[in-house]
Structures are given as C-alpha cells and as structure tokens.
Amino acid sequence: MIIGLDDTxxxxxxxxxxxxxLIVEAIKxxxxxxxxEPPKLLRLNPNNPYKTRGNGAVSFIVSGTSNTEVLxxxxxxxxxxxxxxxxxxxxxxxxxxxxxENSITEEIKLFAKRALHEMLSIEEAISxxxxxxxxxxFIGNGRGLIGALASCALELEDFTYxxxxxxxxxxxxxxxxxxxxxxxIEKRYSPRIFSSYDLKNKRMVISPHSxxxxxxxxxxxxxxxxxxAASLIESExxxxxxxxxxxxGTDMHLEEKEIADVKPYSSVIVKGIVSKNxxxxxxGHVFFEISNSKKLICAAYEPTKEFRNIxxxxxxxxxxIAYGGVLDTEHGLTINLEKIEIITLAEVQKIExxxxxxxxxxxxxxxxxxxxxxxxxxxxxxxxxxxxLPRDIKIGTYEVPMCAKRHLSxxxxxxxxxxxxxxxxxxxxxxxxxxxxxxx
Numbered sequence: 001m002i003i004g005l006d007d008t009x010x011x012x013x014x015x016x017x018x019x020x021x022l023i024v025e026a027i028k029x030x031x032x033x034x035x036x037e038p039p040k041l042l043r044l045n046p047n048n049p050y051k052t053r054g055n056g057a058v059s060f061i062v063s064g065t066s067n068t069e070v071l072x073x074x075x076x077x078x079x080x081x082x083x084x085x086x087x088x089x090x091x092x093x094x095x096x097x098x099x100x101e102n103s104i105t106e107e108i109k110l111f112a113k114r115a116l117h118e119m120l121s122i123e124e125a126i127s128x129x130x131x132x133x134x135x136x137x138f139i140g141n142g143r144g145l146i147g148a149l150a151s152c153a154l155e156l157e158d159f160t161y162x163x164x165x166x167x168x169x170x171x172x173x174x175x176x177x178x179x180x181x182x183x184x185i186e187k188r189y190s191p192r193i194f195s196s197y198d199l200k201n202k203r204m205v206i207s208p209h210s211x212x213x214x215x216x217x218x219x220x221x222x223x224x225x226x227x228x229a230a231s232l233i234e235s236e237x238x239x240x241x242x243x244x245x246x247x248x249g250t251d252m253h254l255e256e257k258e259i260a261d262v263k264p265y266s267s268v269i270v271k272g273i274v275s276k277n278x279x280x281x282x283x284g285h286v287f288f289e290i291s292n293s294k295k296l297i298c299a300a301y302e303p304t305k306e307f308r309n310i311x312x313x314x315x316x317x318x319x320x321i322a323y324g325g326v327l328d329t330e331h332g333l334t335i336n337l338e339k340i341e342i343i344t345l346a347e348v349q350k351i352e353x354x355x356x357x358x359x360x361x362x363x364x365x366x367x368x369x370x371x372x373x374x375x376x377x378x379x380x381x382x383x384x385x386x387x388x389l390p391r392d393i394k395i396g397t398y399e400v401p402m403c404a405k406r407h408l409s410x411x412x413x414x415x416x417x418x419x420x421x422x423x424x425x426x427x428x429x430x431x432x433x434x435x436x437x438x439x440x
Contacts, residue, residue, distance in 0.1 A: 001071060002101055003078060006057035006147030007140075008094040013172075014087035015212040017041055017164055020058035021242040022085060023078045025435045030073070033064050038223070038430045041162060041244035042151045043407045044115045046253055047265045047325040050091060050143060053210065054407050057147035058244075061101065079137050085169065086139065095144030096137055099152050103132040108153045115150035116253045117266050125149050156421040158250045160194075160414075161243060163226035164217040168239045177207040177216050178234035185218070185229050191413040193220035193229055194249060198402040201305055205402055206233075213239075219248055221419065223428040240435050243428075245421070251410040254323060259294045264328040267408075268335065270296065271343075274318040278311050286311045287331065290322060297334040298322050304337070304400040311337070313393040317346025325406075338409045341397045348389045354381045 008019045020039055027034050039060035048055055062074060075098055086094040108128050114120060125145040129136050138144055167175065179197075182204045186197035195205050196218065206216040215238055218226045223243050230241075253267040262268055272290030280286050284302040288311065289295055300311040314320070323339040354363050356374035363372035363381055371382035399405070399412050 001062045001074075002059055002099045002104075002152045003062060003074075003096065004057065004059040004099070004148040004150075004152040005078075005082060005094070005096045005144070006151060007052075007092060007144030008082060008086040009052050009212065010087040010089040010092045011052050011210070012087070012089070013211040013213075014085065014169065015166075015214055016056055016058050017242065017244065018166055018169060018213045018240075019082060019085050020060070021164075021166070021240055021435060022081050024060060024242065025240070026077050026081065027062060027074055028435065030070065031065070032431055034062050034070075034074075035060060036063060036431050037061065037425055038161070038243045038245050038428065038433075040151060040154075040156075041246045041248070042154050043247055043253070044147055044150055045117060045119070045265065045267070046406050046408055047267060047327060048119065049265070052091070053208075053212075055147070056407070057151035059148075059151035075135065082137075083139065093140030093143040094138065095142060095148045097129060097145065097148045097152060098135040099132070099149075100134075103134065104153045105132065108132070108149065109155060112150040112153035112155070115146060115154070117255055119265050120146050120150075122146065154247070156245070156247060156252075158247075158252070158418040159421045159424075160219055160221065160246050160249045160419075161223055161226055162217050162219045162246050162248060163223070163230055163241065163243050165215045165230065165233075165235075165238045165241045166213045167215045167236065169213045171213075171239075172211050175207050175215055176236040177204070179204045181233045181235075182206050182216075185232060189220070189225065189229055191411075191417065192222070192225050193218055194411050194413060195219050195402055195405060201401055201403050203403040215239075219246070221417065238437055240437065242435055243430065243433060245425070248407045249410050249414055250418075251323075251408065253325075253408045259290070259292045259296045262296060262326055262333055262335075264326055264333065267325045269321060269323050270335070271319070271321045272296065274314050274316050274320060274346075277316055278314050280308075280312070284308070287334075288314055290320065296322075297329075297331045298324075298337055298340075299329075299331075299334050300337050300400075304404045307337070307398065307400045307404070310393065310398045311340070313391070314342075315346055315348050315391070319343040337400065338406060339397060339399045339412075342393065342395050345391050345393065345395060348391060350387045350389050352385045352387055354383060354385045356381070 272292040275291035276289035278288040321341040324335040
C-alpha cells in the first residue's frame with residue numbers, strides 16, 4: 001500500500017514532512033518492518049499560486065503485510081494524525097490517499113508528471129482515484145488530493161536525499177541553530193552535501209525562518225553522509241528526525257519549450273536572442289527581453305543578488321538559454337530566472353568621431369550624412385571610427401546564489417553527479433532508522 005499526503009501546512013506553520021514523519025513513526029511502532037525504504041518528499045509545481053511554501057507532498061510504501069486488520073488500523077491512525085496536527089486556514093486543504101502499488105496506471109503517472117508543470121484540478125484527481133477504487137479522505141475543498149496522488153505516482157530518475165530534523169510542533173519563535181555549524185558543513189562536505197550555507201552572501205540555508213517544526217534540513221547524495229554531518233550541527237535540543245528521498249536539486253520541474261509555447265505557471269528552458277538590453281527598475285530588479293519568433297521577458301529579481309550583475313552584462317544579439325518559472329505579470333509573460341546559459345556573445349561596438357590623420361586631432365561632425373572635418377587643417381572624412389568593445393562576460397552557465405535557489409533547481413555543482421533512483425533505492429537500511437532522538 002502507498003500512502004500519500006499533502007496540503008497539511010500553511011504559510012504560517014506546520015509542515016507536511018512533519019505530519020508524514022508522525023505517521024511513519026506510528027506505523028513503525030506497530031511493526032518497524034512495515035516500512036523498509038525512506039519516504040519520498042516530492043516538490044511539485046513551484047509556481048502554483050495555491051502552494052504554501054515549497055509545495056512538497058509526501059508518500060511512503062507500507063509493505064510486508066496483507067493483513068486487512070493491520071492495514072485498516074494504519075489508515076485510521078494516518079487520518080487521525082492528519083486531522084489532529086494539520087494547520088488550519090483558508091488555503092489549507094489536507095488530504096490523504098491509500099493506493100495499491102499495482103493500481104497506478106499510465107494515466108496516473110502522466111497526471112503526476114503534469115503536477116510538476118501545470119495547474120491541475122481537484123475533479124481530475126478525484127476521477128482518477130475513483131477509477132482505481134482508491135481510498136482517500138480530505139478536509140476542506142480536497143485540493144490536497146492533487147499532490148497526495150501525484151506524490152504516490154511520480155517516477156524518479158535523478159534524486160537526492162534530505163535529512164530533516166524537527167523541533168516539537170508546539171514550540172514557536174526563533175530557532176537556535178549554529179550558523180558556524182552550517183558554514184563548516186558547506187566547507188567540508190560540498191558538493192556531497194549542497195545548499196547548506198551561502199558563503200558569499202553569509203546566509204544560512206539549512207534552517208527555515210517560518211514557524212514550521214523544521215529545525216534544519218541537510219540535502220545531499222547519501223543518507224550516511226547526511227547523518228554524519230548532522231552530528232556536527234550545534235542547535236537547540238532536537239525532537240524528531242526523518243530521512244527523505246527527494247527530487248530536490250534535480251531540475252525535474254523544467255521543460256524545454258519554444259517561446260511561442262510558454263504558458264503561465266510552467267517552468268521552462270527556452271532558447272532565444274537578447275532583443276532588449278537589460279534594465280534595472282526601482283527595487284533593484286533587472287529585466288531584459290529575448291526573442292525567437294516571439295518575445296519573452298526575463299527577470300532577475302532583487303533576491304538573486306550578485307546574479308543580477310551577470311544579467312546586466314548581457315547585450316542585444318547575445319544567444320542564451322533561460323531557465324526558470326513563468327508567471328503572467330504586468331510586463332507580460334515573465335521568466336523568473338533560475339539559471340542562464342550563454343551560447344554566443346554579440347559584438348558590441350562604439351561609434352566615435354574620427355581622428356584627423358594629418359594632425360591627430362578629433363574631427364567634428366559637419367551635419368547628418370555629411371561626414372567630419374578637422375577644425376585645424378580642415379581635412380574631411382566621411383567615416384566615423386568604429387571601436388569594438390571588450391565583453392566583461394564569458395560563454396557558460398550562471399546560476400542564482402544559494403540563498404535564492406528553489407528546492408527543485410539543480411545546483412551547477414551537481415552537474416555530472418546524477419544518481420539513478422532504481423539502482424539506489426534499497427541500499428540504505430531504513431528499517432533500523434530511528435525517528436525519535438530518544439532511540440538514537
């Protein structure tokens with residue numbers, strides 16, 4: 001049986017991974033052999049306007065039993081935990097689904113993949129669940145069913161792990177996590193562990209600022225390296241922990257598109273030629289335009305910090321590939337840039353008044369299309385001087401800083417370090433993994 005859940009949090013608090021962890025822990029207390037591999041934390045469409053924070057859904061597989069009484073008990077406990085701990089609010093619509101692993105159809109797999117790129121309907125999710133006679137339950141309008149179903153069926157290729165450490169859900173306010181610890185992990189373990197501390201901007205990335213129960217989270221390539229690194233973190237007393245398989249840092253949300261096919265709420269990779277030079281607006285946001293039969297605005301917003309300096313060096317005629325999420329803004333369809341790849345650089349020229357060859361003095365224009373004349377010796381010249389300007393930018397790929405990176409965005413340091421999920425999935429012994437720190 002696969003259990004999937006989503007939308008149990010709000011912008012102010014709680015966390016779907018935390019509630020998933022409480023459910024996993026409760027099942028392990030029944031029989032720790034019922035869950036033999038880590039749960040999945042799957043980030044879905046990052047541009048979804050209904051998301052709370054990271055738009056993450058959780059799923060896990062219960063195996064090793066066909067006992068109807070045990071399975072019914074698990075379902076009852078799971079929904080009880082969701083009912084008790086889910087955040088309340090207008091935009092919080094918790095849901096849980098229970099699927100037979102063999103019942104996931106190609107249609108459902110496609111639905112899960114679309115959940116990364118599109119806005120899907122509650123009605124479609126319910127229709128698919130009913131087609132396979134799946135059990136489900138929800139609070140509110142049922143929107144959480146979309147992510148809950150998608151998390152059960154989304155197929156991974158490249159993947160990463162995240163070890164999440166929690167404080168008690170009743171604890172609120174400032175989180176005490178050592179910034180120095182995060183800094184040392186970044187220096188010692190990168191790239192095996194990524195997105196821990198932004199050294200350039202002096203920003204800790206492992207600990208969220210919201211009132212959710214997450215104390216800190218470490219993202220990386222293997223469970224063992226994450227558990228080792230966590231022992232170096234100095235923080236307030238942790239409450240629980242869990243290890244997740246994730247699609248974070250994989251660029252799984254991005255699709256290659258022609259500019260003419262780009263739609264709002266999607267995440268795309270588009271190639272184009274810079275057709276309008278970069279310009280900065282109040283607030284420090286930088287915009288420019290690319291074209292390829294149609295035009296599209298690209299934006300490097302203020303939180304992308306030094307990345308904007310790269311963008312400002314682009315010029316009309318440059319060929320680039322833009323990566324990012326698309327929204328319909330006051331400027332029209334706009335890509336919120338996550339990365340740019342510069343393919344070719346245009347030649348930038350500056351036109352200056354010619355220098356007199358006779359007396360080495362700057363010549364003066366004598367009217368439109370009439371050329372130039374030296375004031376001293378009156379020599380004429382019809383041609384201006386064209387000077388090729390150096391470009392202070394190189395062909396290559398550039399990314400936003402760590403402090404501005406989305407969960408799904410693949411850091412450049414992960415290029416060439418991809419891992420295949422089906423080859424790795426049972427290498428870690430999750431059966432003996434302790435969630436409560438009392439058992440560690």
